[in-house]
Structure formats: C-alpha cells, structure tokens
Amino acid sequence: MPTEIALLESRALRADHLGRVDVLDKVKALALLPDGIHLRTQDVARYFEVSTEAIKKVAQRHREELASNGLRVLQGSDLEEFKGDNLSPFPLHGMSYPQPRSGLTVHTRRTVLNIAMLLRDSEVARRVRSYLLDTEEQRRTPVSGPRFDGDGLGHRVTQLESAMSEVGPALRELGPLLVRMSDRLAELDQRLDARTVSSGR
Template sequence: MPTEVALLESHALRVERMGRVDALDKVKSLVMLPDGIHVRTDDVARYFEVSTASVRRLTDRHQQELTDNGMRVLRGDDLRSFHGDMLSLWEGEVPESYPQAATQLRLYTRRTVLDVAMLLRDSDIARCVRTYLLDAEEDLRASIASLDQRVTRVEGCLVGVGSALQELGPVLSRMSHRLDVLDRKLDVTHQVVGAISLRLTDVSQDIVRLDARMDDFARHLKDLSRRGHS
C-alpha cells in the first residue's frame, strides 16, 4: 500500500486516485460557487486553512498537472461572461469577497481541489484527505481479500458438488433407462387396452343384433301359437 509521502511525490499515484473527489466532503465541506462546479483560489485556501499565497505558489509549481485536472484562468470576454452567469445564479446579495473587478480569475473544480490535497504538504486538512484516501483504499483491499476468500470457499463447495454429481451419474443413467422401459411398457399397455376397447365395441354391436333376432324369434313363436289355437 502506498504511503502519504509516496502520494505527495508520485504523479502516477495521484492520477490513480483522481476519481475519489468524495474524500473532500468526507473531511470538510467544500463551499462551491453558485454554479456548483467551481471554486476560486481564496475558496481553496479557506478549505485547506492555509494562506492564499500558499495555494498560488503550489499552483505555479504544478500548473500543468492542475490544468490537466480542471484548473483554468479566465480573462477578457470569458471572465465577463462567467461573472454574468454567477451574478444571475446568486440568490440574494453578492458577497463582498467576490472579485467582480478582477482582470483574471483562477478557477478550480473538485477534481483540481483533490489534486491540491495530494500536493499540499503544510495543511492538516490536506493531510486528513490523504489519510482518508489511503485508509479507504486499504479498506477496499481488505474487502476484496475477504471476497476472494469467500469465492475460494464457494469454489471448494462446487468441487464437492461436482464430485457428487459424477457419482450420481451412473445412478441417474440407470433410472433413465428404467423410465424408458416403463414408457415402452405403457405404450404397449395402451395399445392392448385400445384393442380390447375396439373388441368390446364389436361385441356390444353383436349383442344388439342378437337381441333383435331374439325379439323376431319370439314374435314368430307367438304367431305360430295363435295359428295353432285357431
């Protein structure tokens, strides 16, 4: 795990952590301009509880890195347009500290302020932000290690399940064969029952015809009996 000193000195380590802007508000509330995106040099100094001059010296030394992470300087028309936007967004009276008459304005985003926190040595707030970043990373590593252990245990259980399924394979195969035999026997039984049903239908028709012949024979006997009496 990297140390605080390594974070101060390694640009690559800072780049890896530039997405963790949530660390700023975990340590102290960062008051933004009305657009919710930018802060000024004075705001950055106020957040880290250092002088404005300290922040300016830092930004001069690391201008390219901070520019890559959102810092910019407004002048001329861009500055006038930005002032107009801010004044329209401000609710109530504009703070006296807002530099409307300035000829240039240096702006920082949350990402830039986080970069400053990883560069600024003489600030307890910046040190707390770095500590939070490193502790959060350590917690994440511990969580990942715990998850790896759980996955390993699950994989071990799955190996046991695989062995059990292999042992059950022959048993399931025999059961499947028996079920196939039963299915064939049931098919034969259905065929026999169907044939018997057809035969019973024929017998029923034969009985109906026999009943009709018996009725005819009985009527014939009655006729003969009447003729003999006459």
C-alpha cells in the same frame, strides 16, 4: 499500499486517486460558487486553512498537472460569461468582482483533490490524504466469508462498490450544469413563444 510521502512525490500515484473527489466533502464541506462546480483560489485556501499565497505557489509549481485536472484562468469574454453565471449584481459575503484585466483562477473538485495531494503544510490536506489511503487499503482488503469464497464474487462486488462511489460525485457536478441548461432552454422557449404571438402565427 502507497504511503503519504509517495502520494506527495508521485504524479502517477496522484492520478490513480483523482476520481475520489467524494473524499473532500467527507473531510470538510467545500464552498462552491453558484454553478456548483467551481471555486476561486481564496475558497480553496479557506478549505485547506492556508493562505491564498500557499495555494498560488502550489499552482505555479504544478501548473501543467493542475490544468489537466480543471484549473483555469478566465479572461475576457470567458470571464464576463462566468461572472454573469456566478456573481450576481449583489455579491455574496466575501465575494468580490475580479478586475477584468487580471483574470480569475477557478478550480474544480478534481483540482482541489489534486492540491490536497500536493499541499504539505495543511492539516486538512493531510486528513484528505489519510482518508484516501485508508479507503484504498479497505478496498484492497479481500472480503471474507462463505458467500464470497471460490468464484471471485467478493472481488466483483468490491469493484462495483468502487465504481459506484465515483458516480455520485460526477452526478453532483453535472447536476447544477444541467439545471442551468434547462433554465436557458425554458427561457429560449418563452422568447420563441412571445415572438410567435407577436407575429400573429
């Protein structure tokens, strides 16, 4: 059973737990952007109840690891497209437009979980790590009872439950993206219909 210190120190151990993004919402609600997938650095800082500088320092020290888990810096056309999808002409409370030249750093749930396993001075991050380690211990505890003796059924049930716990968060992340794609396809259909009518076909 890995310890919290081992989790803080070992990238390999952190990688073993990155599929458990469901833990984040069990500890505290995440304030996602309208796409339902991304957060800004200030949103991550608010979640962990630390300064944005603390999050930026973690990102600087572990840039490669976090980038492999969803951290992106948007600039140019990518930034403009992202703003169009996520920042309406009437910004939400506390949401301001970034300056085009400065770029915008965005995080996914996976990035936030990764930061939780790196951020030492946050009580929320400690709770996330504790929850991760506690659920890992429960997974490793064999299921006892006559129904599961002898044939390894208990082990297979535990594996199935573990796999199912990772499907839900993945579907939650894909849901908003699929909705946006559906809306865009509907809009394209309407445009196509309008052109067909105007051309008299």
